[in-house]
Amino acid sequence: xxxxxxxxxxxxxxxxxxxxxxxxxxxxxxxxxxxxxxxxxxxxxxxxxxxxxxxxxxxxxxxxxxxxxxxxxxxxxxxxxxxxxxxxxxxxxxxxxxxxxxxxxxxxxxxxxxxxxxxxxxxxxxxxxxxxxxxxxxxxxxxxxxxxxxxxxxxxxxxxxxxxxxxxxxxxxxxxxxxxxxxxxxxxxxxxxxxxxxxxxxxxxxx
Amino acid sequence: xxxxxxxxxxxxxxxxxxxxxxxxxxxxxxxxxxxxxxxxxxxxxxxxxxxxxxxxxxxxxxxxxxxxxxxxxxxxxxxxxxxxxxxxxxxxxxxxxxxxxxxxxxxxxxxxxxxxxxxxxxxxxxxxxxxxxxxxxxxxxxxxxxxxxxxxxxxxxxxxxxxxxxxxxxxxxxxxxxxxxxxxxxxxxxxxxxxxxxxxxxxxxxx
Numbered sequence: 001x002x003x004x005x006x007x008x009x010x011x012x013x014x015x016x017x018x019x020x021x022x023x024x025x026x027x028x029x030x031x032x033x034x035x036x037x038x039x040x041x042x043x044x045x046x047x048x049x050x051x052x053x054x055x056x057x058x059x060x061x062x063x064x065x066x067x068x069x070x071x072x073x074x075x076x077x078x079x080x081x082x083x084x085x086x087x088x089x090x091x092x093x094x095x096x097x098x099x100x101x102x103x104x105x106x107x108x109x110x111x112x113x114x115x116x117x118x119x120x121x122x123x124x125x126x127x128x129x130x131x132x133x134x135x136x137x138x139x140x141x142x143x144x145x146x147x148x149x150x151x152x153x154x155x156x157x158x159x160x161x162x163x164x165x166x167x168x169x170x171x172x173x174x175x176x177x178x179x180x181x182x183x184x185x186x187x188x189x190x191x192x193x194x195x196x197x198x199x200x201x202x203x204x205x206x207x
Numbered sequence: 208x209x210x211x212x213x214x215x216x217x218x219x220x221x222x223x224x225x226x227x228x229x230x231x232x233x234x235x236x237x238x239x240x241x242x243x244x245x246x247x248x249x250x251x252x253x254x255x256x257x258x259x260x261x262x263x264x265x266x267x268x269x270x271x272x273x274x275x276x277x278x279x280x281x282x283x284x285x286x287x288x289x290x291x292x293x294x295x296x297x298x299x300x301x302x303x304x305x306x307x308x309x310x311x312x313x314x315x316x317x318x319x320x321x322x323x324x325x326x327x328x329x330x331x332x333x334x335x336x337x338x339x340x341x342x343x344x345x346x347x348x349x350x351x352x353x354x355x356x357x358x359x360x361x362x363x364x365x366x367x368x369x370x371x372x373x374x375x376x377x378x379x380x381x382x383x384x385x386x387x388x389x390x391x392x393x394x395x396x397x398x399x400x401x402x403x404x405x406x407x408x409x410x411x412x413x414x
Binding site for chain 1: 225228229230346351356357360376377378379381382383384385386387388389390391392399400403404412413414
């Protein structure tokens with residue numbers, strides 16, 4: 001089967017690089033979605049809802065950018081681009097750690113994560129036409145013990161400033177993480193085996 | 208304390224990149240060591256012995272490259288460069304899978320690894336002067352189920368041709384690996400938290 005165009009509904013360069021690793025050259029199309037949690041929403045419910053919202057928003061953007069609906073024959077033969085969306089959060093003691101507001105919050109997050117395990121949840125949503133496949137993937141991440149100098153040096157690097165939980169496992173943060181249990185790319189922001197499996201369930205072979 | 212020069216006793220660009228990730232700019236100095244196993248040697252014994260042999264060989268190279276022994280005072284104050292060596296093997300059913308001989312063996316390895324878990328062992332040896340620190344780190348890696356097309360596409364990429372077990376987790380192989388248990392960088396070829404801990408036991412603060 002021919003590979004449809006792949007559109008990544010995310011502004012994250014990390015997610016785009018992950019897809020490139022397995023040979024998928026995705027068009028990047030950030031989705032403008034309010035990422036705040038709803039009252040009483042679980043972390044799993046949150047990332048699933050946001051991933052779906054991003055995928056739907058980008059499908060709508062693409063539709064409005066190319067008006068004129070395809071003929072029924074074309075709609076059958078060609079369901080349009082495969083849209084891939086994801087949303088990642090860090091969960092510690094049941095609390096979602098989002099992107100830190102400033103260096104002080106980065107420091108507070110890293111101090112809390114040190115010497116312990118936390119969960120990284122990524123919600124995935126793939127859509128092609130009206131077909132949809134979703135999955136939330138969980139990875140447990142364990143930080144090594146950190147002393148004050150470790151924390152100060154990491155926060156000063158500022159690499160975690162724009163990342164959930166205030167760290168990047170694929171950067172200098174690799175030196176903070178002692179072990180993981182689960183999918184590694186899920187911690188970076190997109191589980192590659194999950195994306196491959198969901199795409200196949202929609203009839204698209206990636207990777 | 209001032210950071211000594213760091214010498215990586217390995218020709219692997221992957222190990223050098225891992226060290227660069229945590230801000231360590233290592234001089235690369237490949238060690239010429241016979242990597243074959245001894246009779247009755249366990250995989251753990253093998254990687255520990257080879258890592259030590261690489262570190263010792265590179266220390267000897269460096270000493271012969273700069274003849275004239277330092278004064279006793281200088282020897283106290285300056286123990287010379289920190290040498291980092293590592294050796295990685297893939298173990299399946301107690302059998303060591305080394306680098307594949309050819310594409311046929313690559314295919315055979317990937318077929319055997321598919322849908323199952325295996326162990327990746329990396330022996331680490333750090334030496335500075337006469338001081339030494341070693342550790343063997345174990346990570347469990349689980350491949351997803353692969354069909355014939357998956358195996359053929361991966362072998363055709365040839366990225367595993369020069370790698371233990373015939374795959375690279377940091378490349379296209381990321382799409383083959385469903386989950387890991389343990390340290391991720393250990394699978395790439397050098398466990399960063401292990402190197403940081405061993406270096407600290409020798410009085411050197413990396414990362």
